[in-house]
Amino acid sequence: MKYVLVTGGVVSGLGKGVTASSIGVLLKACGLRVTSIKIDPYLNTDAGTMSPFEHGEVFVLDDGGEVDLDLGNYERFLDIKLTRDNNITTGKVYQSVIEKERRGDYLGKTVQVVPHVTDAIQEWIERVAMIPVDGKDGPADVCVIELGGTIGDIESMPFIEALGQFSYRVGAGNFCLIHVSLVPVLNVVGEQKTKPTQHSVRGLRGLGLTPNILACRSTTALEENVKVKLSQFCHVLAENIVTLYDVSNIWHIPLLLRDQRAHEAIFKVLNLQSVNKEPALKEWTSRAELCDKLHKPVRIAMVGKYTGHSDSYLSVLKALLHASVAWRKKLVVEWVPACDLEDTTAQENPEAYKAAWKLLKGADGVLVPGGFGDRGVQGKIVAAKYARENRVPYLGICLGMQIAVIEFARSVLGLQDANSTEFDPNAKNPCVIFMPEVGSKTHMGGTMRLGSRRTYFQVSDCVSAKLYGNRSYIDERHRHRYEVNPEMVTRLERAGLSFTGKDETGQRMEIIELPSHPYFVGVQFHPEFKSRPGEPSALFLGLIAAASGELDAVLQGSNTRKVSRTNHINVNGSIKYYQNGTILDGNGVLNRFYTNGNGLHL
């Protein structure tokens, strides 16, 4: 196993996670199998209890791990499935050390940060790096480890010490340290300043870690003399200094690294010269370029609580982007603060109320994402009502599904006091209730329904089943406590709401649809977590296509995920695979085609 450690210096928010994922993409494109570990030096055991406003979204894994959003970047970029142990936090490490101490494993010794905590960190890394994450057997070739925070933070010290020891433990040729730093450009002269990087490299060395490669964030490419200076002062070979200058979209980062031969520098450090392969990044290149060229907008109103901080809904945004690029539309996200749609805002802040409604009404589609707590719930309910009544495409995720059910019960069944017991524990008509998973051996004590669960389609003739390629079941990730009250299902169904997906017991409602509406779908799960750049999530694709007035084109194809490789045609010299009106090219990009007797046209 070879290890690539990515650290960050100078300031936070340099895009260290994206850089580390891009390095993984580059190595994977050279034919290596890649896994990753994210270290978060905070004390929380996991990200589950952290506010999305402060820390960004909580990403959910198949195994139910609630982890840092960077793991989402890794899964999307590398098309892998990580485990909860791929996210190490100070809380987790101390917990394991303290448990060992209580068990008496330290044989009467004084338990200390060095060596006990640092040993635990190293053992954790070695163990987790071996877990296969790409669906193949056996361990990966390379493990990319990202150390969160900035060099010099007090809380990351035990990790730095452990990683310093680790570099010796695995030996030269098996460990490559990439330091991501900032080269600011000052004033009108536009001079690129190296001092902050010099300082942070000095800090790193002072802590016993030697960088092999510098990845410098800057607005433009590094000037040659700046590289020479950095090389001299930081003791890093000039050819091992790459610039990550600002690009139009993040898919360009792996390309930027390849253009600067970062893979060759890494291979030299890791003694992997034998790999010596030109990275296969054709798919990435065309997608990155396509994304820049899209011009026909599709406007999606995101009606959420944390609209001031886009990281709070990172995976939802990515899933929207994957779908809109696949459908060749330029994604425009209109952030609508849910509270601003409420009647109380009309009185207290009429301007905000007017602005929010203007955005909602100007949108081609409405998305209500997941959420907890009652702030903004009424605003989300009126957004769902607006979408339902005006036949505007709607996708409700988790809470977004629950509020759609509440809205339907209130407006269509006339149950004005219908509510979720999350918001009104004494609701007279509780259409959404607390339904803990009892008897679950793996989830003892926990009340949250977390991770991958199976949904069975109840009928094949429904939009969601078709979008998922007519499969009989799907596995998607969950993170919720409340669910549609099974006792109210028959009444809701009689009034026209379809429950098209349920769990294996038939008691948990997973998917709702309004057959009389062009596209009104709510899901108890979070399809955003499994969306990939080259394989957009089916329901997001449905939303984007419906919002573009083109849902039929997707449904005719009916299988947008698995296109039979036997149906192929030659379009302008390249082979494309097709099925009934849609073509999925090698980049996972969907193209519609038509025939006019003279062959096929895109």
Ligand code: GLN
């Ligand atoms: N608060 C709701 C629940 O716990 C929805 C959760 C969510 O949207 N992730 O069921």
